Amino acid sequence: MPLETPPRAESFRELPEITVASDTRDYLAHAAKQALKYDDYELIVDIDAHLQEGGFWGEIIGLLENDVLKQTAEEMMRGRGGMPLINMQPGMSFQSLAGRVPHQSGPTEPTDDPAKAGHRFVQIVRRTIDTMGLDYQVIFPTSMLHLGMNPMEDIEIYLARAYCRWLTEIILPQDKRIIALAYLPFNTPSECEKLVKQYGDNPQIVGFTVCAVRHKPVHANQYMRLYSMIEETGKPLVFHAGPHWDDPSFTQLNRFISMHALSFVHYNLIHMTNWVINALPERFPKLKTVWVESGLAWIPFLMQRLDHEVMMRQSEAPGLKRLPSDYMREMYYSSQPMERQNLALLEATFKAMNAETQLLYSSDWPHWDFDPPSSVTTLPFLSDQAKRNILGLNAARVFNLPVKRLRPRAAEVLAREAERHR
Amino acid sequence: MPDVIVGKASDFKDPGRKVVDISGTEIGVFRLGDDFFAYHNICPHLDGPACQGKILPCATEDVQADRTSAGRVYSKTQTNVICPWHGFEFDIRTGRHPTDASVRLRPVPVKVLNGDVLVSVPNRS
Numbered sequence: 080m081p082l083e084t085p086p087r088a089e090s091f092r093e094l095p096e097i098t099v100a101s102d103t104r105d106y107l108a109h110a111a112k113q114a115l116k117y118d119d120y121e122l123i124v125d126i127d128a129h130l131q132e133g134g135f136w137g138e139i140i141g142l143l144e145n146d147v148l149k150q151t152a153e154e155m156m157r158g159r160g161g162m163p164l165i166n167m168q169p170g171m172s173f174q175s176l177a178g179r180v181p182h183q184s185g186p187t188e189p190t191d192d193p194a195k196a197g198h199r200f201v202q203i204v205r206r207t208i209d210t211m212g213l214d215y216q217v218i219f220p221t222s223m224l225h226l227g228m229n230p231m232e233d234i235e236i237y238l239a240r241a242y243c244r245w246l247t248e249i250i251l252p253q254d255k256r257i258i259a260l261a262y263l264p265f266n267t268p269s270e271c272e273k274l275v276k277q278y279g280d281n282p283q284i285v286g287f288t289v290c291a292v293r294h295k296p297v298h299a300n301q302y303m304r305l306y307s308m309i310e311e312t313g314k315p316l317v318f319h320a321g322p323h324w325d326d327p328s329f330t331q332l333n334r335f336i337s338m339h340a341l342s343f344v345h346y347n348l349i350h351m352t353n354w355v356i357n358a359l360p361e362r363f364p365k366l367k368t369v370w371v372e373s374g375l376a377w378i379p380f381l382m383q384r385l386d387h388e389v390m391m392r393q394s395e396a397p398g399l400k401r402l403p404s405d406y407m408r409e410m411y412y413s414s415q416p417m418e419r420q421n422l423a424l425l426e427a428t429f430k431a432m433n434a435e436t437q438l439l440y441s442s443d444w445p446h447w448d449f450d451p452p453s454s455v456t457t458l459p460f461l462s463d464q465a466k467r468n469i470l471g472l473n474a475a476r477v478f479n480l481p482v483k484r485l486r487p488r489a490a491e492v493l494a495r496e497a498e499r500h501r
Numbered sequence: 502m503p504d505v506i507v508g509k510a511s512d513f514k515d516p517g518r519k520v521v522d523i524s525g526t527e528i529g530v531f532r533l534g535d536d537f538f539a540y541h542n543i544c545p546h547l548d549g550p551a552c553q554g555k556i557l558p559c560a561t562e563d564v565q566a567d568r569t570s571a572g573r574v575y576s577k578t579q580t581n582v583i584c585p586w587h588g589f590e591f592d593i594r595t596g597r598h599p600t601d602a603s604v605r606l607r608p609v610p611v612k613v614l615n616g617d618v619l620v621s622v623p624n625r626s
């Protein structure tokens with residue numbers, strides 16, 4: 080029967096295409112609904128999210144404490160823009176899947192006047208953490224993840240310092256829900272020690288990170304004093320994985336997906352193997368280590384592989400008093416990117432690594448393969464307590480955070496959003 | 502709830518779409534030629550806003566008769582909508598993922614009547 084008047088819905092709103100210019104709150108609107116499901120959880124901590132520092136590079140460059148590098152970088156920025164001093168090939172950045180996953184290429188969304196609403200990055204992080212329902216978010220850099228391969232060591236040193244200053248002098252004081260790690264210029268151990276001294280007491284610097292894409296053996300004697308110093312702070316040492324297509328083996332891989340799938344695991348496989356076989360957990364029993372952004376499937380693989388070989392070749396790993404898997408089970412791991420295609424294998428992985436006490440939720444937002452908290456809450460084999468631990472209580476232990484709600488109620492966030500769209 | 506008009510058929514680009522929130526139910530309506538398709542705006546992966554993503558032809562591998570590859574080319578017949586959260590692609594005609602057809606968008610009945618595009622909004626439980 081022909082309709083004479085349009086049927087009326089109680090409410091009707093058109094939703095726009097999501098693009099690189101979309102407001103984070105619109106992008107993550109579905110996550111805000113998901114947050115209702117874990118609204119009563121004590122604490123939600125995202126232990127790995129990213130600054131896309133390209134949009135703020137001028138500010139970081141401005142804090143370089145080396146005149147030559149600073150003038151060089153400023154001159155390069157004036158000429159071509161981009162990110163001077165960063166050793167990444169911009170033409171090979173396929174992360175956004177040719178625009179299919181636009182959040183990887185941002186942020187380009189408008190923000191309010193920084194004089195009233197705070198630094199642009201702070202405003203964007205607030206949008207993210209309120210929408211996803213997070214109490215704290217730990218910030219890592221993006222392009223700087225490659226600095227370990229920069230042949231100019233002084234660049235890593237001075238950029239590490241400038242980045243730490245930008246965080247601690249400009250960003251972190253504006254919101255206590257934003258926390259971060261000091262970047263360790265790991266190619267120069269003495270400089271790492273200076274940064275540990277400088278930031279060991281800063282409450283918003285909750286640990287120290289080694290960007291794992293590098294060819295430096297973590298068991299080298301030159302790092303032992305650094306590890307002792309970090310152990311004394313009570314803060315964790317965090318190995319953050321990354322991509323690196325130029326590694327000779329990876330140059331055989333013809334697609335970004337192939338390199339990405341292997342590279343993020345590769346460097347942490349190597350560092351973990353050196354860490355365990357050289358028995359560093361025996362030398363630094365109180366040092367908490369966290370392995371970030373390699374997914375989870377590599378953990379049971381390496382446990383089985385190393386356990387198998389150590390039983391036959393004890394003389395090559397004489398510092399070990401237990402099996403490698405026993406040490407690995409006492410370390411901490413971030414959850415993203417969680418391989419969820421085969422839940423039976425994932426459940427076995429959770430068991431192998433004692434995920435209930437060792438796994439830390441991470442989003443990796445705004446990167447293309449981010450995981451919202453629902454990646455954990457929807458796992459059918461986890462108990463409610465395990466979900467609470469993984470989403471925040473484990474992180475509170477590792478990063479020494481108070482278990483105290485800072486996030487708004489999910490219903491309040493949804494009401495605010497409805498109002499914004501009215 | 503009765504059928505709800507989401508717009509004039511002639512207002513849709515080809516290929517094109519409109520995503521609407523009707524009293525809390527989000528539905529993506531797509532046009533390909535003379536055909537219309539509608540799906541819930543909820544990705545089977547992690548509930549992302551699948552219908553609000555980019556629309557592109559499906560990428561295919563151009564395998565030759567001698568089994569060599571001439572590289573990747575865009576399909577001339579299949580158009581996908583791509584979830585902007587992580588890139589899952591769905592054939593707009595079937596709602597199914599090109600690699601794993603069991604992963605699919607949830608369809609919504611859609612029809613064109615007197616030039617209007619109508620969707621049947623399911624009752625929310």
Ligand code: FES
Binds near residue numbers: 549
């Ligand atoms: S939620 Fe759609 S691709 Fe992940």
